Amino acid sequence: MPRAIISPSVLASDFGNLTAECKRMIKGGADWLHMDVMDGHFVPNITMGAPILSSVSKGVPGIFMDCHMMVSEPEKWVNDIADAGGALYCFHLEATKEPLPLIHAIHARKMKAGVAISPDTPSTAITDEIANAADMLLVMTVYPGRGGQAFLERCVPKVAELRARFPNIDIEVDGGVGPKTIDVCAHAGSNVIVAGTAIFGAEHPEQVIADLKSTVGAAQELAQRSQ
Template sequence: MVKKIHAQIGPSILNADLSRLAEESQKLLDAGADYIHLDVMDGTFVPNITFGHPLVKCLRKNIPNAFFETHMMVQEPEKWIKPTADAEVQLYTFHIEPCTDVPSICRKVQEAGMKVGLAIKPNTSVNTVVEYIDIADMILIMTVEPGFGGQKFLTDMMEKVRWLRSNYPSLDIEVDGGVGLDTIEQCAEAGANMIVSGTAVTGSTDPKSVITKLRETVKNAINYNCSM
């Protein structure tokens, strides 16, 4: 039996007020977010620095029951597995581009008690993740270049999503970058079921309405595809 996928909306707090991160994150959860997407950047793999596990650990103390995904845009993802697990993160998503032994890192993430997400940049072929799908819990297709918020959505990345969904119907597929109300139809139609949305949600005066619309669009696409 094919596992049923579910629509999940995970706002990114990259452009939120980091001095009020717990409050900002709780508001997103109260508005209906399924999880919080935490962008960790090291200034090496990407040309920007955000925050690391100490901040995530503090956030966990204030929001004990939320589902956290850390998107590790870092050069050495294996280095941060244990401290991230100590911060009680549930999903550890890392980029395969800088890694020489992806299976080993996946195994260490799982041994630390976290699920594994594998991310690829726009210029990375989707074929590069195929050999790892059996050991990953989710594949993240970046729809902008990682490193900065507020970039324009790359429509041609939907071909990667479409190919994955066609070949792996029960796979959790996440998209991240430039996703909002004007691009969610493309993501949903292609087959993405985990939606990271930053500015479109955190910059809205009515984040609950935005999250609801994003989720309903994805749910409708899932139901339509299941009925065919």
């Protein structure tokens, strides 16, 4: 069973103090930092790009940047993100017609490869061939493009379907996830949890991170006992 991983979404941080915010999350127990890269084309918003990621990487040595590429033509940005210190490059299946060559290109730059699907894309769009080549699958539980949206529980069955097919791969959920919605995600089989406001806006983020991780661990233990 893949380990529980908490990846706070930097989109919910104070961008004016980005390096300090990332250090605060790592000190609080975060495993990864989720970096939302938006290009204004694939989604109607613009956030951060490779120069900002590079600055964070230099300011926070050893950081694992989980780069969520909400961009058109994701093939174009692999080298830039790798050079900036990205550790995982997660592209949207809807944004490319050639997912397998893209996964190979990501691996060639020594990054992990993730494949994301938006709320209206069925989990069956991720074929066995794609999943077996990738390192992580991301199920969006909001529409990509902006933070603070309400959690879409109708997306959760996709997590369960993917976990049933791929018991050993990392499965991430992103969007509206926090203490009130973690249970359904964890019991469906997600082990990588992205949370933004729920962590960055908390008085004690380290406690929220610990609670989220504990919930995933408990769900995994229950799933193992029921097998």
